[in-house]
Amino acid sequence: MAEIRWTRQTRSLLAALTAGGDWRHGYDLSRETGLKSGTLYPLLIRLTERGWLETRWEDSPEPGRPPRHLYRLTAEGKAQALTAGRPPAAAPVLSRLGWT
Amino acid sequence: MKPGLLERLLAGLLTEAGGKHADWVRAALAELSAAPDGRARMDWLWGVLSMAFGELLTRTLLPWRGREGEAPPDGFAALFGIVALVLPFYFVAAALLDQIGVGVFFAPIAYWLAEPGRARLFNAVAPGVILGAIALALWANLGVTFRGGRHIAGLIYEMKLRLRPMNLAVLALGGLLAALLLGHALGEAFTYRPH
Structure with a gap:
């Protein structure tokens, strides 16, 4: 399973998903975060594969239009999003190196 | 709409x-x-x-992506490396043999280059193709020899070393060919030629 890297893009996407609360469309997330589709969707894929995001399809009210995909943070995703603004903890790294 | x-x-x-x-x-x-x-x-x-x-x-x-382990089979990387190194190996070996008087392997290259304009095209394209092929072979086999691990707190990147003879052989051959070509290019560039 792909690791989530705490990049600026990941943090801003998690912030947008947290602020939005309910189900969000990809284009809205793109506008809010400034992420292009080529950056946004790989991030959404990774978050979903990690179980941080749930998805569902929404039928278009307009006939002939394809259904749209919606995204919402899971409980785990919300918990992770809360830590997104914090710097990485030093203690586990130091203990890993045998310094503590 | x-x-x-x-x-x-x-x-x-x-x-x-x-x-x-x-x-x-x-x-x-x-x-x-x-x-x-x-x-x-x-x-x-x-x-x-x-x-x-x-x-x-x-x-x-990268057909192995998304499968268990997410790494190319060692044999695939070695085979890919061998195929990629065929052309650079032939070129370097033929040129070296030609230097010591065995011109039979370099003769087809020399014949092809004798046509006007081809030498210029060869000089423009060959470095990219030959060094590119060597770089691809090295990249594929370095990838299976040094496998990346996971990020810990975003600061540490674990790396696993897997020493497989066939991948090491490709790395050695690719490294040797690259060293010979780059060494020759540097030697040519810095050779004093009186006017």
Whole structure:
């Protein structure tokens, strides 16, 4: 399973998903975060594969239009999003190196 | 606005290219309806195109991705490396043998280069092709020899070393060929030639 890297893009996407609360469309997330589709969707894929995001399809009210995909943070995703603004903890790294 | 024939055709092609992420490509394409016309729409479509193309390339060139371990089989990398090194090896070996008086292997190259204009084309293209092939062979085999691990707190990157004779042999041959070619190029560049 792909690791989530705490990049600026990941943090801003998690912030947008947290602020939005309910189900969000990809284009809205793109506008809010400034992420292009080529950056946004790989991030959404990774978050979903990690179980941080749930998805569902929404039928278009307009006939002939394809259904749209919606995204919402899971409980785990919300918990992770809360830590997104914090710097990485030093203690586990130091203990890993045998310094503590 | 309803999707036109071209848009539906493109959607079908991109979704097909998306492979295991086909649903995601379809999801991104569906958002085109939300994008206003013009630049924003083109930007969005460009992103979807790059995503689908990247997925297609990954599926074609890195078929092991998404499977257990997510690493190329050692044999695949070695075979790929050997195939990539055939041309550079022939060129370097033929040139070296020619230097010591065995010109039979270099003769076809010399014959081909004798045609006017071909030497210039060869000089322009050959370094990129030969060094590129060596770089590809080294990249594939370095990838299976040094396998990346996971990030810990975003600071540490674990790396596993796997020493397999066939991959090491390709690395050694590729490194030797690169050293010979680059050494020769440097030697030529810094050789004093009196006018």
